[in-house]
Amino acid sequence: MTLTPAPSAIGTGAAANPLHDARTQLADAVALLGYSDGMYSMLATPRRELTVSVPLRRDDGLVELLIGHRVQHNMSRGPTKGGLRFSPDVTLDEVRALAMWMSWKCALVDIPYGGAKGGVRFDPRSYSRGEIQRVTRRYTSEIMPILGPATDIPAPDIGTDDQVMAWMMDTYSVNSGHTALGVVTGKPLALGGSKGRAIATSAGVVHVALAALDHLDLKRERTTAAVQGFGKVGRDAAVLLSRAGVRVVAVSDRDGAVHNSAGLDIEALARHAEASGAVAGFAGADDYEHRDDLLFEEVDLLVPAAVEGVLNKENAHRVRARLVVEGANGPTTPEADELLENTGCLVVPDILANAGGVVVSYFEWVQANQAYWWSEREVEARLRERMQSAWEQVVETARTRRISMRRAATLMAVEAVASAHVARGLYP
Numbered sequence: 001m002t003l004t005p006a007p008s009a010i011g012t013g014a015a016a017n018p019l020h021d022a023r024t025q026l027a028d029a030v031a032l033l034g035y036s037d038g039m040y041s042m043l044a045t046p047r048r049e050l051t052v053s054v055p056l057r058r059d060d061g062l063v064e065l066l067i068g069h070r071v072q073h074n075m076s077r078g079p080t081k082g083g084l085r086f087s088p089d090v091t092l093d094e095v096r097a098l099a100m101w102m103s104w105k106c107a108l109v110d111i112p113y114g115g116a117k118g119g120v121r122f123d124p125r126s127y128s129r130g131e132i133q134r135v136t137r138r139y140t141s142e143i144m145p146i147l148g149p150a151t152d153i154p155a156p157d158i159g160t161d162d163q164v165m166a167w168m169m170d171t172y173s174v175n176s177g178h179t180a181l182g183v184v185t186g187k188p189l190a191l192g193g194s195k196g197r198a199i200a201t202s203a204g205v206v207h208v209a210l211a212a213l214d215h216l217d218l219k220r221e222r223t224t225a226a227v228q229g230f231g232k233v234g235r236d237a238a239v240l241l242s243r244a245g246v247r248v249v250a251v252s253d254r255d256g257a258v259h260n261s262a263g264l265d266i267e268a269l270a271r272h273a274e275a276s277g278a279v280a281g282f283a284g285a286d287d288y289e290h291r292d293d294l295l296f297e298e299v300d301l302l303v304p305a306a307v308e309g310v311l312n313k314e315n316a317h318r319v320r321a322r323l324v325v326e327g328a329n330g331p332t333t334p335e336a337d338e339l340l341e342n343t344g345c346l347v348v349p350d351i352l353a354n355a356g357g358v359v360v361s362y363f364e365w366v367q368a369n370q371a372y373w374w375s376e377r378e379v380e381a382r383l384r385e386r387m388q389s390a391w392e393q394v395v396e397t398a399r400t401r402r403i404s405m406r407r408a409a410t411l412m413a414v415e416a417v418a419s420a421h422v423a424r425g426l427y428p
Contacts, residue, residue: 204356
């Protein structure tokens with residue numbers, strides 16, 4: 001059986017398209033599992049997607065039209081779950097890919113959700129807080145027919161935060177006539193947010209990274225690391241790695257990158273970035289001439305924690321790290337995966353490495369539904385247990401099948417989703 005990504009949804013430039021990458025990974029897993037073309041088509045195609053216009057009245061009175069998307073990939077295992085991003089790079093294919101990866105991520109860590117994702121195409125850095133609130137509320141009202149605590153639950157992503165989630169929750173609640181705390185996760189604590197949620201994705205990345213270092217017999221205090229991205233995931237991952245004894249020598253954001261071979265003072269760098277808006281110019285480091293040179297630094301651990309496709313067939317041969325732990329979604333293309341595997345670099349895939357966010361989002365949702373709140377210690381302990389269990393299962397599957405961790409993780413996740421689909425049956 002030969003399976004290829006459905007061409008109608010790939011468009012041009014397939015090699016750089018995250019949907020092409022996601023479907024290539026799916027096709028490989030389906031082939032390993034011996035599933036039919038029909039099963040592949042069902043899993044490769046979103047169950048539901050909605051594109052909406054989002055008119056915005058700017059602060060100066062002019063009206064601008066933005067475009068938003070919400071894609072629900074699969075709901076065989078439960079309501080759909082996935083982040084909302086505000087970015088000028090948002091495309092429907094990107095949202096489709098991210099929704100698919102969310103399905104695998106939820107299945108891999110045994111969370112009873114399917115995958116979803118949403119986005120509005122604009123750069124929030126160029127808009128006022130009031131304008132961002134109006135975009136959020138109008139987008140929420142437009143996707144309300146497919147939104148709900150038992151239907152589809154958004155969370156923060158690139159360009160969004162707990163305040164955006166609060167606006168979404170309030171908009172949904174006002175229109176529903178009752179307060180619905182469970183309609184989003186990643187909310188402020190005052191509105192039913194969970195302790196530990198803000199750093200959950202980063203904490204999950206670090207739990208898995210430290211397990212991978214142990215797996216490779218690399219001592220933390222002798223390990224060097226580079227972190228690409230200093231936003232929601234990368235910043236706290238760098239902080240937590242540093243606290244665990246790892247020497248973080250390089251960090252980048254969208255505007256630049258810095259390096260110090262003796263190790264960066266990550267907490268001081270975080271304060272500098274907060275004050276200046278960028279990591280560049282930090283007094284305790286040297287600036288890179290080219291930001292992406294960080295990816296090719298001679299370190300033990302590389303954490304790509306920014307966007308999709310940063311490691312690809314054009315540059316993967318330059319990666320010198322022994323271990324890559326994917327903090328971002330889809331940072332490594334299938335071609336790069338093969339190149340890295342051939343050089344002996346261990347890649348811990350995104351659907352495992354960055355699953356901490358959805359794990360604690362699930363905890364938040366459960367707490368909201370029960371109106372009973374857990375301590376931060378309880379949240380952290382449950383997160384660590386869930387991530388460790390998933391890590392061990394993926395390692396064992398990779399070992400017994402003699403395949404990469406990416407293929408093992410995807411195979412396990414696809415099998416779980418397909419099994420749920422078969423058990424439910426085809427309606428009517």
